[in-house]
Amino acid sequence: xxxxxxxxxxxxxxxxLKVEEAESVPHxxxxxxxxxxxxxxxxxxxxxxxxxxxxxxxxxxxxxAALIHPSGPLWVSDTGHHRLLGWKTLPESDQxxxxxxxxQPDFHRExxxxxxxxxxxTLNVPTGISLCGNGMAVADAWxxxxxxxxxxxxxxxxxxxxxxxxxxxxxxxxxHGLRDEAKADSFHWPYGISCINNRLMVADSENRRVLIWDxxxxxxxxxxxxxxxxxxxxxxxxxxxxxxxxxxxxxPHDIACWKGHLCISDAGNNRIMVWEGIPDIDxxxxxxxxxxxxxxxxxxxxxxxxxxxxxxxxxxAIASHDDWLVxxxxxxxxxxxxxxxxxxxxxxxxxxxxxxNFHEKGDNRWQPACADSFCWPYxxxxxxxxxxISDSGNNRVSLWKLAL
Numbered sequence: 001x002x003x004x005x006x007x008x009x010x011x012x013x014x015x016x017l018k019v020e021e022a023e024s025v026p027h028x029x030x031x032x033x034x035x036x037x038x039x040x041x042x043x044x045x046x047x048x049x050x051x052x053x054x055x056x057x058x059x060x061x062x063x064x065a066a067l068i069h070p071s072g073p074l075w076v077s078d079t080g081h082h083r084l085l086g087w088k089t090l091p092e093s094d095q096x097x098x099x100x101x102x103x104q105p106d107f108h109r110e111x112x113x114x115x116x117x118x119x120x121x122t123l124n125v126p127t128g129i130s131l132c133g134n135g136m137a138v139a140d141a142w143x144x145x146x147x148x149x150x151x152x153x154x155x156x157x158x159x160x161x162x163x164x165x166x167x168x169x170x171x172x173x174x175x176h177g178l179r180d181e182a183k184a185d186s187f188h189w190p191y192g193i194s195c196i197n198n199r200l201m202v203a204d205s206e207n208r209r210v211l212i213w214d215x216x217x218x219x220x221x222x223x224x225x226x227x228x229x230x231x232x233x234x235x236x237x238x239x240x241x242x243x244x245x246x247x248x249x250x251x252p253h254d255i256a257c258w259k260g261h262l263c264i265s266d267a268g269n270n271r272i273m274v275w276e277g278i279p280d281i282d283x284x285x286x287x288x289x290x291x292x293x294x295x296x297x298x299x300x301x302x303x304x305x306x307x308x309x310x311x312x313x314x315x316x317a318i319a320s321h322d323d324w325l326v327x328x329x330x331x332x333x334x335x336x337x338x339x340x341x342x343x344x345x346x347x348x349x350x351x352x353x354x355x356x357n358f359h360e361k362g363d364n365r366w367q368p369a370c371a372d373s374f375c376w377p378y379x380x381x382x383x384x385x386x387x388x389i390s391d392s393g394n395n396r397v398s399l400w401k402l403a404l
Contacts, residue, residue, distance in 0.1 A: 025309055029403040030326065030337050030353040031387060034371045038094045039087075040076070041396035043371045052395055054081045056097035056107045059395050063127040064192075064379040065388045066136060067399075068152060074388070075136060076397055077126040077379075081110040084126060084138065086153065090386075091399065100156050113172075118143055120159035120169040128193035128254065128379070132200065133216050135161075139190045139202065143172040146190055146202055148217065164202075164213075165190060167221040174206070175236075182207045182236040184223035192254035192265070192317070199278070203252040203264065207236040210252050210264055212278070228264070231283040244269055246285035246295040254379075258320040259340045265327065267314045269298040272327060274343065290327075290338060291315065293346045300331065307332045309348035309358040317390075319382040324351065324404050326387070328377040332361035335377065335389070337404065351404060369394050 250268025375393030
């Protein structure tokens with residue numbers, strides 16, 4: 001009988017792939033040494049993962065959060081549990097229990113749309129969340145809609161006031177059931193959301209576009225006023241059906257305003273698109289691109305294995321703070337930030353957290369999770385000098401003081 005030889009196919013990053021000078025590129029810390037509070041999971045998790053059974057203090061793959069004011073309230077999209085968790089005040093101790101839940105009958109149950117029919121207080125993979133006027137807006141991704149509360153909820157299962165992307169609260173089909181045809185009033189997997197100068201902006205990820213409402217919607221199913229990433233509201237092809245350009249998108253995921261510049265993280269093209277102001281025409285091309293050398297190249301880390309100060313690998317989230325634009329460079333499990341004085345295509349970031357230098361990557365630095373490491377951070381939101389990081393792969397949300 002012939003013997004069978006076992007061959008390992010594990011791929012190990014060869015040190016020769018690193019560039020010595022990249023390790024010595026200086027950086028400043030983006031965040032203080034450790035978060036002042038960690039919710040959803042442990043600051044230093046056990047080597048064997050704990051259960052993520054839902055309760056008042058657990059999260060399962062959170063994708064977004066919004067600290068409404070520096071003292072609170074805080075709302076978190078507990079994505080894997082299909083619910084929103086709310087804290088009346090800023091959590092200042094680890095694993096502080098939530099005060100409110102929306103999307104489930106109580107804190108101890110889970111399931112898409114609470115294992116029932118879609119409604120005005122149910123959720124199916126909630127992701128982006130943002131202050132919106134006097135209330136808040138949430139991207140309810142797999143119900144292909146955005147829910148808007150005119151006032152901030154202050155109780156369990158407060159129903160939303162407005163729904164967009166659907167004509168009513170009981171519908172949940174992508175593009176109203178016409179998957180291959182987008183419209184000004186439809187979504188296919190909306191992810192990121194932002195309210196800028198009373199405009200609502202939604203990253204409609206699977207339609208490869210960002211929709212803009214010039215005013216916060218006031219009626220159900222209100223159509224958008226403008227589209228970026230496509231030349232009109234009916235198109236939804238990847239990169240507008242052609243090769244990548246300064247206009248097109250692949251997987252837009254988040255939106256921010258940076259010193260008057262509109263910024264969109266195009267995770268599928270491994271870049272951040274920057275416009276000088278908010279465009280007033282459909283399909284306007286961006287003015288600058290971060291993470292790539294030009295508008296046509298889109299490979300992760302600019303076709304390199306190891307990241308650099310000027311590269312990105314699936315940046316899902318962005319936020320601004322004074323002169324800084326902060327990005328969650330998700331697949332490199334790090335946060336990086338650019339200063340406005342450096343704004344140009346292919347600019348290098350100055351600030352870093354999550355890795356020891358700009359040339360490293362790896363979930364939790366390829367070590368067991370600790371307080372200052374990240375594993376696929378999907379969300380970042382900044383209020384004053386407080387950064388709220390949705391550290392999805394570690395099933396937690398961490399709150400930090402900015403060091404910038």
